[in-house]
Amino acid sequence: MTKLDTQNEFIARHIGPRDADTAAMLELLGYDSVDALTNAVIPESIKDTSILGEQPGLSEADALAKIKAIAAKNQQFKNYIGQGYYGTHTPSPILRNLLENPAWYTAYTPYQPEISQGRLEALLNFQTLISDLTGMQIANASLLDEATAAAEAMTFCKRLSKNKAANTFFVSQHCHPQTLDVLRTRAEPLGIDIEVGDEATITDASAYFGALLQYPASNGDIFDYRALVERFHAANALVAVAADLLALTLLTPPGEFGADVALGSAQRFGVPLGFGGPHAAYFATRDAFKRDMPGRLVGMSVDRFGKPALRLAMQTREQHIRREKATSNICTAQVLLANIASMYAVYHGPKGLTAIAQRVHSFTAILALGLTKLGHSVEQQHFFDTLSIKTGAKTAELHAKARAAGINLREIDAERLGLSLDETTDQAAVEALLALFAGDQAAPAVSELAAQVASRLPQGLLRQSAILQHEVFNRYHSETELMRYLRKLADKDLALDRSMIPLGSCTMKLNAASEMIPVTWPEFGNLHPFAPVEQAAGYTQLTTELEAMLCAATGYDAVSLQPNAGSQGEYAGLLAIRAYHLSRGDDQRDICLIPQSAHGTNPATASMAGMRVVVTACDARGNVDIADLKAKAEEHKDRLAAIMITYPSTHGVFEEGIREICQIIHDNGGQVYIDGANMNAMVGLCAPGQFGGDVSHLNLHKTFCIPHGGGGPGVGPIGVKSHLAPFLPGHGHMARKEGAVSAAPFGSASILPITWMYITMMGGNGLKRASQMAILNANYIARRLEEHYPVLYSGEGGLVAHECILDIRPLKDSSGISVDDVAKRLIDFGFHAPTMSFPVAGTLMIEPTESESKEELDRFCDAMIAIREEIRAVEQGRLDKDDNPLKNAPHTALELVGEWHHAYSREQAVYPVASLIEAKYWPPVGRVDNVYGDRNLVCACPSIEAYQDA
Template identity: 60%
Template sequence: MTAQFFAPVAAPQHARTTFADRHVGPSADDQARMLAAIGYSGAEALIDDAVPATIRTGRPLELPPALSETAALARLRELADKNSVYTSMIGLGYFGTITPGVVLRNVLENPGWYTAYTPYQPEISQGRLEALLNFQTVVADLTGLPVANASMLDEGTAAAEAMTLAHRVSRRKEPGTFLVDADALPQTVDVVRTRAVPLGIEVVVADLSGGLPEGDFFGVLLQYPGASGAVRDLAPVAEQAHERGAQVVVAADLLALTLLRPPGESGADIVVGSSQRFGVPYGFGGPHAGYMAVGEGIQRQLPGRLVGVSVDADGATAYRLALQTREQHIRREKATSNICTAQVLLAVMASMYAVYHGPEGLAAIAQRTHARAAELAAGLRAGGVEVVHGSFFDTVLARVPGRAAEVVEAARERGINLRPDGADRVAIACDETTLPEHVAAVLAAFGVEDAAPGGVGDAFPESLRRESPYLSHPVFHQHRSETAMLRYLRRLQDKDIALDRSMIPLGSCTMKLNATTEMEPITWPEFAEIHPFAPIEQAQGYVELIGELESALAEITGYARVSVQPNAGSQGELAGLLAIRGYHASRGEEHRNVCLIPSSAHGTNAASAVMAGMKVVVVKCDEAGNVDLPDLHAKIDKHGAALSAIMVTYPSTHGVFEETITEVCEAVHAAGGQVYVDGANLNALVGLARPGEFGSDVSHLNLHKTFCIPHGGGGPGVGPVGVREHLAPFLPSHPLRAEAGPQDTGVGPISAAPWGSAGILPISWAYIAMMGPDGLRAATEGAIIGANYLAARLAPHYPILYTGRNGLVAHECIADLRKITKETGITAEDVAKRLIDYGFHAPTLSFPVAGTLMIEPTESEDLAELDRFVAAMVEIRREIQRVADGGYDREDNPLKNAPHTAAALLTDDWKRPYTREEAAYPLPALREGKYWPPVRRIDQAYGDRNLVCSCPPPEAFED
């Protein structure tokens, strides 16, 4: 064999021997070339010129040395082994479930699903949008209400959102009273209370089993079945509530609704809950997809995201996020919710659980679960134990005067966790995983032997049995075999662009590598199968891991304490602002309620401030994108006595390191206010600067950005909150876990679970452990080098809108297309859609400035990928110039018609004034591994006018 059969040998590269070497995409040689393109001979000189000396930390990160991937997995195995996997029959909204292997491997463990971004660019998100539409259909069908959203953060926060939605629908100007059934989940009650306090809403908890108490209220929350397991007819209470003009909110169990009359048929206006038991493991409390469904007339006020049906440029059916004008970055302080994310990956899992099992399979699982509970109740009664409720679905409440602790301990000795309810009662929750031997072991724990009869009937009245059909759409009947299911998942996956296909250059969103080693441990049973309310000694590995992660985050940020409870960045914002509110109140300064927010801020900042009971006052930005200091001082002078806080993003939302941040902090502190630094852009600070050192009092951190938890198509996220010492007493707490936060002074729970989405915290723990202090700093430097490299390469073709001193940016840059649009008619959206033809997800479109593209390369994209993106952008600029020169028609050109589907190009009636090749292969490299979008450009306005929230039509499944 001769040498001509071999490819040329590439230039030698330095060996990549550490995890950090492999996480940071460009090699040392590549970074040298990138720095040269920027005009620097070394990274340190660039960092010195880009990052103000006034914010630079005076000490290196004091973290353990980096672990290898093998050592990190070994350490995580040690932590996992400190957790004890018992059979948990605790209930309280969390149940054992079996994740179908085809869903586990091909969704949860598949980067094609877990590395995708929020489907704001619907043309390259049709697969996950269809999956979310399936989820909405499952929820709408089972709840008996016509419209459901694309998931909520968890059941507790969904109930809190339902409370505020009920208040809006009531159109009452005063805060009013929200009535909560005493049989609601305790964590839900407290999350609702946490949300209600700053809004002035009074939450009244009462036993509603006998009807409504006297008094005026705008809404009522019922649990179905109740926390105690009781199944009651909702209709009488709903009718009474409606007679008084109140909205009826029901927190319902989706599995139970396959057998029980749906709440929508009993008078519910809003139904919320969790889809956890549809194939999503406990994860010590999360992440799980909450849900919300509403009745007619409310859907346009529905919080969160809503997937609807529209049409593309050829009139073909296409899916999109509907009603996007409600997004917080548009509505800001007028937003009715601060939710800007969802639990897409978990919603997809739950929807595919339903697709795989179908209505018959779900009903069979529910019937088996109920039968186990009925057998258990019959056995207890036969053994002389009183069963409190005669009507139940899966949870049996037994009365054992003075013996509750004894029974619980006896069950624990048999490997089973039960739930004590005071000294005299024990609750036992059955689920999909409950076996006859579990029932026998529980009976033995009660001192009942051989008393479990078979063939027990249903334990709820026939009048409450569900009669209406559900999941009748073909998608829930076509994929019963694993082969069919596998191919359906692959078909949807292939429609989308995720990080496994190409870079996602989204500014402000930090779509970096989610390493396989980081992801691997989350499916280990010792992490996945721990109930959030299991005895704490069974979760010692989790406790240790969470403690180490919180300590590392505190060291990285310069704060005294960190809480990981908030399960999204928006919830971290709210937690931080509530801490500030609690601090002022503790000093007798409740009147401090003004929150200053720069005009450039992300919209969730303003929405969170309003939710925290604050009044938003906007501070101008100057022409360079910085906080306008004269306006800041004027606003402080005007509102100083009432000043509560300022919320600033650093580096700024415009992607620059503002020189005056320390002056901003000093001015606010001098007026008695607190400084909140939004941690969305921490990717540009780690190892270089600490917010807690340069003047900030509190920050939330996006673990799904800087610390590598994948976006999952729009969730899960984790938004821990870090505070300086004086705010630590006001961190989130939890009613069922004293260890989760300060019990006496804490602001209450922000999320339903004590440590939020604990099940995915091993990802960030592993990232920090494997990067080590040097690697973390190298990642930050890499992000800054990458952004400045792109800015330098793109500047000759697209103006870069904002830069800091020395003409440098932070970790992202903004390409300004406004002048181009004025001259040629080609918009930023046209460029975004044309990038799809080049195989790229678009950068962030028209935020924070309309008519621009915000681009963030992250540190994990290598030089070849960055250059591929530059080549695409340069070629697109040439296409724009052809429009300007008259070579392309101003309305009928590759940009205005982008993206181009294969079907559009294969037509016999091609009449475009450009060739098919120009449309599909503008660069020769695209002939290898071409991404073909499934639909052409989607009509956004049509979708908002014709809101459709059910499953895809049957025609969508025709060959």
């Protein structure tokens, strides 16, 4: 009989090994089935805790049709809400060649600079763009959103202000409301007082350690802050200014009127609204403060030939190294979105950006004049693109008329409404707005208004300094040139579209095309995050279904999708625990136990949540030392708030004692936070919410297929048991108003369709199979390499979870070859290095994921075995201990065609295995000098002459 149901091929497309490959891999490991293998890996105490079910997945075509129907429920109104979110045009060559290009969106964080020069250059362009527009000396490579950037600025000011007696941070009432929400969330656990008020009425600046101002103001006004900044400085307080980048092309930048920090969003530089994200925030400051600046910083160094090379600078500031002493827990940025914004500036150039800004302002001035002629009271004397209008008793009626016409205006209060114009506003849009406000009157003609209108920017604040003079912003203005520039940069990098990226704990798996397609649909991209909820019925359905899917995958009772990075998920999880204790009167519970093996973000997050970190020991096998944990839990039982534990462990093992660990914490009054970084080993097999966890964050950019984007975006939702559900993040636009951790109610909403698609196509059976195959692939690699490199930790039967750690330290002792040398040599084989020296210095942590085929796993193993043979040659004296392929790796094409000074051959340097002859990746630079880069910090585009001199 003919089979009539649609065949779901997606699971087999997503999972790399074929059936015959799987059988061969199992034979090597000594198991007759994948079920038998995973049965041996998962501890008895947590087996069968998964509640996922066995529902089948949909085919790619059916899933796309289903999500298309969901997207169609979103209503695409013309948005004039503003409040930090604006319509913009994503230039088509950027959409096609960057946002939709796996060479850009599948790349990892540029920790290996030799294979990241393309995206590092794009980020350096971003930093230069921000420094230029803000008038600041140094800018970072992006933060998560404007509100969290403001929160970082608050703690930045607290650390650096010389007014140590003050504990209050002043926030202008003219800041965006969502920024105020996040600031209050961040300030409370740290004991910082927030005072919101009118900056014009401040009488004693010495009462504050810092201040946040908005420029232009959220309601549209442009204030001259120069005298105010001087008053704050005279009182030893620091000043942060949240500034609109497009407005700064026309207005005096914050750095020129004395601000210490400039921050804001780069969203309107070509990044769709996307119901709130992801969008790149920016943070810029003075050179003197660079070592305290949060986030990543791209800097210029040199390679081993003395030629310019880019790298992430001053990484010792990061939370992975500084742990609870870190100034921020941010572990990711918004690289993909920052690169879109930087290329938007490259494509338009200084003249194009200024022309866009002038056009937006001209339409706003025309609209203001027209509204005045119609008898409406516009509140602003000076403005850029935003107006607030006194509409009195007609306010509700005007909103209703606007929505009937497919228009959203900003709801300010019962007596006033607001509107913001943007790049997408044209003459017809202004005419429609005037007609709306005209009522029974005849609307004035836009052409007549244009002939009468004058600039409404304040004359004394017009920008005098030039912007974007560097060649990169003045060359690539044709589509041909930009297309080739983007291709040139992508060709410098290694991303998942070229080869396996075997990073332990980072889960670089397939980001399937069918998952990515809905992201750029206008039905998801064109919604404002503060649009009326009835216009977002599609998003409501999507988020409701996704929350249920993630509850099923984790065994928790409720999920919040708001945290827009794993670090923010950690933070939201600890805030929920903190609020739960406070609700019970346990305000003394502030101790967080964290094992030595934990991710570096864990202790940094605990400190941000106002908790005191107590470190617990690990045993010789890398497991949590339960006796030490029990002793410390009992010692601190009256103050114990939580434990933060990663499971499977950071060492790549399912620890047998996890249920006992959870019970110890609960018996002593604490809550259990289980870090979900390694969830890719558990989905469908065991569930943290069922074996003792109270809260977990999930990295949707790891387990659930959102791409890493070269270092962001990420999504870090949290799942909680029912008793913590009342304390999930709230928002001014949600039922619960308190506890916002992101600027938008659903964080990076526009990339949630990726995870919805993945889970929908995989189904319960497919998700379980993915976890099993991730475990199989990791154990296959461990078994193939164990006779060449010691596998540092394993569980019962010598098995690992979804990742394994190779110990390079004995080889350093015997040969002088370091873990860095092995990592850089892998570049010559066309591979990104595994995770280096984490969680144990001198080791490599390898996670192959389920998406890699046996052929690719073997290619990686063959490379590692060939490298071991080269190390053996050094040990035996057949290769020089200082001049060998590992110490000199990676090798560039330029070195190959130059005079050859090495004792080994050119062929061994660049074609160590035959398969490279067919497909060779050529690193654009030699090994980068990290120390030189930090001592000679350059964090903006250098002049062309500097390159030529080098």
